[in-house]
Amino acid sequence: MVDQASVWQGGIIGLVTTPSKNSSERRAHLVQLAGDLFAEKGFRATTVRNIAEAAGILSGSLYHHFDSKESIGDEILSAFLDDVLAGYRSAVASTDDPRKAIEEIVRSSTATLSRHRAALTMLQNDWSYFSAQPRFGYLRTAMKEIEQTWVEQLERGKQTGVFRADLDARLVYRLLRDILWIPTSWRPSKGAGWSTDEIVDGLLRLLFDGITA
Amino acid sequence: MVDQASVWQGGIIGLVTTPSKNSSERRAHLVQLAGDLFAEKGFRATTVRNIAEAAGILSGSLYHHFDSKESIGDEILSAFLDDVLAGYRSAVASTDDPRKAIEEIVRSSTATLSRHRAALTMLQNDWSYFSAQPRFGYLRTAMKEIEQTWVEQLERGKQTGVFRADLDARLVYRLLRDILWIPTSWRPSKGAGWSTDEIVDGLLRLLFDGITA
Amino acid sequence: MVDQASVWQGGIIGLVTTPSKNSSERRAHLVQLAGDLFAEKGFRATTVRNIAEAAGILSGSLYHHFDSKESIGDEILSAFLDDVLAGYRSAVASTDDPRKAIEEIVRSSTATLSRHRAALTMLQNDWSYFSAQPRFGYLRTAMKEIEQTWVEQLERGKQTGVFRADLDARLVYRLLRDILWIPTSWRPSKGAGWSTDEIVDGLLRLLFDGITA
Amino acid sequence: MVDQASVWQGGIIGLVTTPSKNSSERRAHLVQLAGDLFAEKGFRATTVRNIAEAAGILSGSLYHHFDSKESIGDEILSAFLDDVLAGYRSAVASTDDPRKAIEEIVRSSTATLSRHRAALTMLQNDWSYFSAQPRFGYLRTAMKEIEQTWVEQLERGKQTGVFRADLDARLVYRLLRDILWIPTSWRPSKGAGWSTDEIVDGLLRLLFDGITA
DNA sequence: AATGAATGAGTTTTCATTCAT
DNA sequence: CATGAATGAAAACTCATTCAT
Incomplete structure (x- = not known):
């Protein structure tokens, strides 16, 4: 297109180089x-x-095009968080089953993350830089909503007996969120050829069942 | 001494400030x-x-005291890797059971990592910077040995039936290694008060059994 | 063009300031x-x-404009040596008579040197600094060609009887080359008003005939 | 002594370690x-x-031992100039023949210079640095005496007919003085094994007779 | 829209020098 | 006499940013 x-344009005007x-x-x-x-x-x-x-x-x-380097960063980060939060919200809205909700969150995250590799690297590498600036205050807000979403689903899962009762929801959230972000930060070259699906499936299997036979 | x-000196001369x-x-x-x-x-x-x-x-x-900023980094990174590799080697040497070996690797890693938070942050944040310099060539060498150790234990576990036969050893290694490194990068303030033991136990439980009840 | x-542009538009x-x-x-x-x-x-x-x-x-102080030095030095070598080559090519060749070398050198005072000072003052760096490896190469040119002409002159048979060609080359470079390093202010021609003539007379009456 | x-000291006091x-x-x-x-x-x-x-x-x-780097330089430079001037004065005092006086100046210079390689390099490389400082004012004074000595002998030689009448005494002085200093700045390794005597003889022959057969 | 020249505050590093021990 | 820690001024270089053209 x-x-x-x-x-x-070229056809009509004939002068645009x-x-x-x-x-x-x-x-x-x-x-x-x-x-x-x-x-x-x-x-x-x-x-x-x-x-x-x-x-x-x-x-x-x-x-x-941009009035500062930071405004480029802003654009990337806010687009990312908008996308993540949209995924989380629709995941939660789509089902009542905590396990399905979490599965959906994982799937949506994976999709979102692959579209926003840059944003993730920026958050991981330069979090201290961004989070110190008022301009990027929305980062903290968004992270809070993300945490709340996970914790809610995990707690509901514990209550309905889908998840182990001894899970520390916040601890598991922290682990899972970061685990989820790992594959995105892998360089394309180093991935030894795993497809996104392979990674997601491996991850889900790991999360739900562990590595034990 | x-x-x-x-x-x-302090006792006799009384001048040491x-x-x-x-x-x-x-x-x-x-x-x-x-x-x-x-x-x-x-x-x-x-x-x-x-x-x-x-x-x-x-x-x-x-x-x-130092001839460059990099030489400080060098000191921190090489001490870290020496420590990690020593832990891995003794973990592998201590048992024939792959599951125990992995458990031991995880425990040794956790101990090592808590002593070398700086090194880990540096590797995660500035890997591209360090790995590009000949001076830090040992980073790649060490990472290779770490990978090999994990993959070997996972493969042996698959053969002896301790681990699921469908595990992709390298993929699982990448995930597990990075997962293991996650809690270390958490800021003390943000940890909401988890002890190292709690984190390790949570992690091991997660790895071996998943979150499902 | x-x-x-x-x-x-200036003619038509009249805006170029x-x-x-x-x-x-x-x-x-x-x-x-x-x-x-x-x-x-x-x-x-x-x-x-x-x-x-x-x-x-x-x-x-x-x-x-430049990516380092050294690259400015590089520009100056390489331009100088290119010029010197060109002069030497054409001097040698212009005649079969060693005495004329040497006279021509002296004349071309003098002209070249006056155009490259900076380069000469740099070579004299900071030779140990430059010659130690791979980047300035061409300095040694060029000096070798310069030496070879002198020695060849002196040797030929000895064989044809134009120059004294007891001359040590390399020793004389070293002396003559350095002698030739002397006037260039004189500060303009200190020269008490000698013209280039006066200096060259004085030098040539000195070289060929000595100071004796 | x-x-x-x-x-x-050691004998009497017996405590010097x-x-x-x-x-x-x-x-x-x-x-x-x-x-x-x-x-x-x-x-x-x-x-x-x-x-x-x-x-x-x-x-x-x-x-x-020294109160500054410059005071080390001072020590080296003043020792050198004292030595040079002593040589010049005794050369002039030893004879009435300008040619012999000049020959003696050359010989004494060569001897002096070989004992003070450092001083000469310092004068050549860092003249602008030293001569700008009041502390090193004696440098200019000494150089003036050196010039005067040469010029006097050359002028007398011209009058007595020993030297060519068309010599520009100051120009020749500048050339000869610098020429004389050349071999000293040659690195030992690069001299291809010339002895001081060989160099002096080569130089004198060159000065008096030129290179022509 | 883009260039090219420049800014200014900051970076890592060097080095002569001081001084308590 | 010598050490070891430090200073402070200056070095080369970096980089986000501005602006006239």
């Missing part, structure tokens, strides 16, 4: 490039120059 | 301070000035 | 300024701030 | 070590730590 547009990509597309493309670098090296370790080079422009030119 | 000497603290102690103290900061903010995000300030000296003065 | 364009000065001109200007300082104080003794101040900018701004 | 003193090497010997030894390093790398490029390491002590300990 992008091509369609550019062909059309750099056709395609209107403003918001260009912007999205830059966020994408930045995100890839953030995922690879972390937010702080990635320089504005790195991003500009990846885009084939000079670093100063980035400031036509 | 150092204590003996200082007590004696600073209670001993010889050269290597001072150095170790500085490494400790640096490590705390690295654990909190990551290696790159911690400045030499931060470390010096924590020690109550000027940044340049640190170079009396 | 660049000139064409700018003239055209700064009379061209494109990127590479600015860069060349900075190299020139740096070279003057290097010639005056030596490479190591000249700080990046010195250079920046001479250019009326801040020291960090220099890194927009 | 120095030994006499220290033996005597590190016998030999009294204070001034130790000091002279340190100056020697420092000089070697200055000759090799230049004054500024040599660090106080370098010197201390060469002496097997810590950098701070040097300040028991």
